[in-house]
Amino acid sequence: xxxxxxxAGPAILPAEVLEEAAEGVRELNGSxxxxxxxxxxxAAFEAIMEEARALVRELYTLPDDYEVLFxxxxxxxxxxxxxxxxxPEGGTASYMDTGGWAAKAIKExxxxxxxxxxxSSKEQNYNHIPKNITIAExxxxxxxxxxxxxxxxxxxxxxxxxVNGNPLTPKGENQIKGLGVPVVADMSSNIFSGPxxxxxxxxxxxxxxxxxxxxxxxxxAFRSSILxxxxxxxxxxxDYQVHIDNDSMFNTPSCFAVYVCMLTLRWLKRxxxxxxxxxxxxxxxxxxxxxxxxxxxxxxxAAREDRSRMNVTxxxxxxxxxxxxxAMCNEAGIVGIKGHRxxxxxRASIYNAMPLEGVKVLTEVMAEFTVHA
Ligand code: PMP
Numbered sequence: 054x055x056x057x058x059x060x061a062g063p064a065i066l067p068a069e070v071l072e073e074a075a076e077g078v079r080e081l082n083g084s085x086x087x088x089x090x091x092x093x094x095x096a097a098f099e100a101i102m103e104e105a106r107a108l109v110r111e112l113y114t115l116p117d118d119y120e121v122l123f124x125x126x127x128x129x130x131x132x133x134x135x136x137x138x139x140x141p142e143g144g145t146a147s148y149m150d151t152g153g154w155a156a157k158a159i160k161e162x163x164x165x166x167x168x169x170x171x172x173s174s175k176e177q178n179y180n181h182i183p184k185n186i187t188i189a190e191x192x193x194x195x196x197x198x199x200x201x202x203x204x205x206x207x208x209x210x211x212x213x214x215x216v217n218g219n220p221l222t223p224k225g226e227n228q229i230k231g232l233g234v235p236v237v238a239d240m241s242s243n244i245f246s247g248p249x250x251x252x253x254x255x256x257x258x259x260x261x262x263x264x265x266x267x268x269x270x271x272x273x274a275f276r277s278s279i280l281x282x283x284x285x286x287x288x289x290x291x292d293y294q295v296h297i298d299n300d301s302m303f304n305t306p307s308c309f310a311v312y313v314c315m316l317t318l319r320w321l322k323r324x325x326x327x328x329x330x331x332x333x334x335x336x337x338x339x340x341x342x343x344x345x346x347x348x349x350x351x352x353x354x355a356a357r358e359d360r361s362r363m364n365v366t367x368x369x370x371x372x373x374x375x376x377x378x379x380a381m382c383n384e385a386g387i388v389g390i391k392g393h394r395x396x397x398x399x400r401a402s403i404y405n406a407m408p409l410e411g412v413k414v415l416t417e418v419m420a421e422f423t424v425h426a
Contacts, residue, residue, distance in 0.1 A: 057411040060389030061202055061364060061402040062242065062263040070316045070406075077312060088312050093305050101312050102301060108318035109272055112326060113251035122273045122293070123301045123311050128154070128241045128260040130291075131271060132161035135237055135256065137291045140166040140193045141283040147171045147192040147234070152179045152201030153395060158239060162196070171195065178396070179204040181356035184214050193282075194235040194255070200243035202263075203393045205366030205400060206359040207243060213358070235279045243363050244272065245321055246405060247331025255279050263363070264404050266314035269307040321405065330405050337403045337412045338362040344416040350374075350423050354396055368398035375399075378422055385418045 058065040077088040084097060091098050106121040115121065124130070135158075140146050144166050148159045150173035162168050169189035174181050179201060188195050200207040214220075216232060235255035244259040251257060256275035262268040273293070280293055289295055295303050324330055342360060345351045345367050354366040369375055375398070382390050392398040403412055 054386050056386045056388050057407075057414055058388050059401045059403070059407070059411070059415070061393070061400060062260070063268050064263050064389075064402055064404050065406045065411075066266070066313070066317060067320045067406045070313065070320050073316050074313045077316075078309075089309055091308070093302055093308050098308055099300075099302075101308075101315050102306065105311050105315035105318060106301065108315065108322060109274060112245055112318060112321060113249070113257075113274070115251060115274060118276055118278065119252075119274055120277050120293070120297050122296045123306060123314070124271045124273055124296060125269065125307050127268075127271055128239060128258055129157065131239070131258040131273060132158040133164075134273075134291050134293065135194075135196070135258070136162040136165040137283075137285065137287055138280060138293050139235065139237070139256070139283065142166065142285060144193045144283075145169055145189050145191060146194050146196060147188045148196040149173075149183070149186065149198065150175055151182055151198050151204075151206065153203045154201065154239060154241070155196075155198040158196060158198070166193075174206075179206065180354060182206050182208055182359040185218075186214060187217050188232060188234060192234045194237050194279075195232060196237045196239070198239045200240070200246075200361050200363055202242040202364050202402075203395055203400075205353075205355040205361045205364045205396075207361035207363065209359060235276070242402075242404075243361070245318075245327065245330065246334050246363055248327040261310065261314050263402070264317075264406075266317050267310050269310035270314050272314075317406075333409070334362050334403070334405065337407060337409055338365065340409070340412050340416055341365050341401060341403065344419050348419065348423055350426060351419060354398065363402060363404055365401045365403060366392060366396055366398065367401075368392075372398070374426075378418075381418055381422055382415070385414055387415055387418065390415070 081088045105123060109121045146162055147169045149171050159168050171186040171188055172183035174183050237256045238254040240257050241259045242263050245264050258273045261270040321330060345353050350370055351367050352370055354368060369378060390399050390401055392400045401415060
């Protein structure tokens with residue numbers, strides 16, 4: 054039976070990419086070897102790593118002064134590597150507290166310095182993105198989570214924000230470039246989901262296992278000038294400069310994960326890049342949110358203006374029916390729809406590789422459930 058995979062991560066990958074990856078496991082480009090067997094020092098793997106890094110740069114139009122790395126340890130290790138590389142001892146960083154992952158990033162930064170909470174929606178169970186933010190004077194950087202996977206909120210329009218009481222410049226300009234501090238973005242759950250001026254972020258990081266590939270690879274991209282300002286002694290594996298100097302191959306990289314990321318990035322390019330994928334994602338999200346809004350039985354959990362295009366969170370008004378709805382989803386081949394325990398209800402993760410057809414099947418099940426209520 055055909056399955057529709059709505060898991061939050063690891064998550065759905067394009068069918069074509071799975072085919073190509075399977076072929077690479079059997080034999081990489083007629084080499085007589087599996088991609089799982091080749092040396093990371095071989096010309097064949099170096100070419101894969103180079104292409105993956107080049108595609109990240111190309112898809113986000115990153116200028117030459119950005120470095121692109123493929124590392125391991127997931128986004129969770131970046132929670133620590135960011136302050137380790139950017140926060141001087143005794144220094145302060147400003148963080149938005151917009152969800153469980155942001156809170157974990159804050160915890161790691163606190164182990165290395167002071168954290169100023171720029172704004173928090175914790176008291177409202179993270180159901181929105183706070184817009185009035187403060188940035189502590191002398192902050193080494195400002196950290197945002199661009200999409201909150203657990204709660205289904207996303208920073209959609211920075212022009213609504215005010216910083217230290219002043220509105221950001223109007224939409225269309227590079228709003229947060231004017232902040233005067235490096236901006237760090239955890240983009241784990243919305244990287245490459247549509248057009249964005251990535252250069253408004255001085256550092257981007259993302260675990261690959263949602264929009265880019267399998268678990269095991271982490272993308273980090275940053276403006277090289279932000280490094281070298283902490284005077285900290287940085288352990289080798291946590292030092293971005295070490296990974297730059299070694300082209301992301303200081304030690305054995307997660308070769309297969311990087312290979313599949315490269316294939317997915319190629320697929321994204323074939324699809325037409327960020328504009329095209331953004332339209333595709335808009336269409337899916339619109340269909341699903343419209344279904345929720347037009348239903349008497351379902352209700353969305355995130356504030357409308359902050360709704361995520363990637364993770365759609367919703368509840369049944371009568372939660373005693375949750376099991377019935379899940380059973381109906383199960384019958385239709387819908388997988389991974391159960392909400393995170395901190396929100397309850399349901400979460401449909403509709404990453405890049407989810408076809409419109411998958412969302413249609415889900416909305417049809419929702420309609421049918423409503424009729425038979
Ligand atoms: N940040 C966000 C926004 C996430 O969604 C996740 C994982 N789901 C993480 C960080 C942690 O990523 P990892 O499991 O790669 O450490």
